[in-house]
Amino acid sequence: MRAARYHKFGEPEVIQIEDVPIPEPGPGQVRVKVRAAGVNPADSKKRRGLFGNPPPQTTGAEGSGMIDSIGGEVTDFHPGDEVFGLLEGATAEFALADPVGLAKRPEGLSSVDAAGVAVGALTALQALFDVAKLQKGERVLIHAAAGGVGQYAVQLAHLRGAFVIGTASAHNREFVLSLGADEIIDYRAMPFEDQIDPVDVVLDTLGGDIIERSLSVLGPTGRLVSLTTPPEDGRWLFHSMSPKAGQLELIAAFLANGEMKPHTQQVFPLEEIVAAQRESEKGRTRGKLIVEISPD
Numbered sequence: 001m002r003a004a005r006y007h008k009f010g011e012p013e014v015i016q017i018e019d020v021p022i023p024e025p026g027p028g029q030v031r032v033k034v035r036a037a038g039v040n041p042a043d044s045k046k047r048r049g050l051f052g053n054p055p056p057q058t059t060g061a062e063g064s065g066m067i068d069s070i071g072g073e074v075t076d077f078h079p080g081d082e083v084f085g086l087l088e089g090a091t092a093e094f095a096l097a098d099p100v101g102l103a104k105r106p107e108g109l110s111s112v113d114a115a116g117v118a119v120g121a122l123t124a125l126q127a128l129f130d131v132a133k134l135q136k137g138e139r140v141l142i143h144a145a146a147g148g149v150g151q152y153a154v155q156l157a158h159l160r161g162a163f164v165i166g167t168a169s170a171h172n173r174e175f176v177l178s179l180g181a182d183e184i185i186d187y188r189a190m191p192f193e194d195q196i197d198p199v200d201v202v203l204d205t206l207g208g209d210i211i212e213r214s215l216s217v218l219g220p221t222g223r224l225v226s227l228t229t230p231p232e233d234g235r236w237l238f239h240s241m242s243p244k245a246g247q248l249e250l251i252a253a254f255l256a257n258g259e260m261k262p263h264t265q266q267v268f269p270l271e272e273i274v275a276a277q278r279e280s281e282k283g284r285t286r287g288k289l290i291v292e293i294s295p296d
Contacts, residue, residue: 003092004273004291007056009049012277015059017270022094025071029096032083035296036267037063037090038116039280039289040148047277058089059273064105064114065095065294074099084114085248086122091273091291101243106256111296113262114255116148116288121251121260123241124153127203127225128160131239136161138200141192141217145181146172146286149205149227154179155260165199167192172286175263193217204228211236263287 001022006014025031037060046052047059064084067077076099077083086101105114128134140157144150145166157164158180166181173184185192191213198219204211207228214224215233223235230238254260267290268276276289 001093002270002293003058003089004060004270005056005058006047009047009055012044012047012274012281014047015274015277017273020058020092023096025069025074025096027072028074028098029071030067030074030077030083030099030102031069032063032065032087032095032097032102033068034063034065034087034090034093034095034293035111036065036115036293037087037092037291038119038148039268039276039291040119041280041283042119044277044281058092058095059277060090060092060095060291061086061088062115062118063087063090063095063293064111068094077102077104082111084109084111084252085118086243090115091270091293093293098243100245101248103248103252106252109255109262112267112290112292113264115290116264117152117251117255117262118248119241120148120288121152121156122243122247123149123227123239124156124203125247125251126241126244127227127239128153128156128201131237132201132203132223132225134160134162134201137163139163139165139198139219140201140203141165141167141185141196141199141214142181142203143167143210143214144205145176145179145184147205148285148288149203150176151179151263151287152260153203154181155254159254159259162201165196175286198222201225264290266290267292 082105087095165183202214202224204226
């Protein structure tokens, strides 16, 4: 099979398309014939050696496709099922997956749009609901509201009944409002902390000085959830996503009934994976970038 792999840490150019053996699913695993894969900032961080396993590795952590083989002990999925979710080395023609990180793809949702859902939506759901315990009526500030995590955080917070404030450029204002945001802060116009009343929850996807500045806008019972930096303050929480039973099925239900929608900015063929990761590293993506591997 063809796979996008790297044998050393470095810039996107270390990735090569190679022919490698098709993996076999072990007990509790399924094999997916990948139709499309999402591109995430974490892909670049792993490729640069900031975390994850040493090379050689196949890049990518999420995608969509059809289950073509299952290992022992798998009962919830069967060959022929169209699925989306977390895949090991997703940017390849075949990838293995743990069923807890998969859900069946809703009818009407394309494999391209489905490919970029799992990482962002699961991260947002867990950060807002499991960690921050966001409640109806609370005020939540979501940084980078137009990005891969932000687009789902806005939609989920809106569904929870929170008052949703998103930071975004003027260019992305209407897009973020269409996701369900109640208020947009143009972070380029002036510092966000000078434009906002106290909030109950902040979702940090950026790190750096954003964290300290965000702590300054928390109300008395406020809590900040960072996806980038471990805590140094009692109100500052850290979250790293891992799949939990039932959560991706809940997201699939939201997608099926139209309560959530994915946004794909650009689709690349497998042969342009280097360009896709280069684009991701610019940090200006609206929604998700997708690599299409085997069209529907």
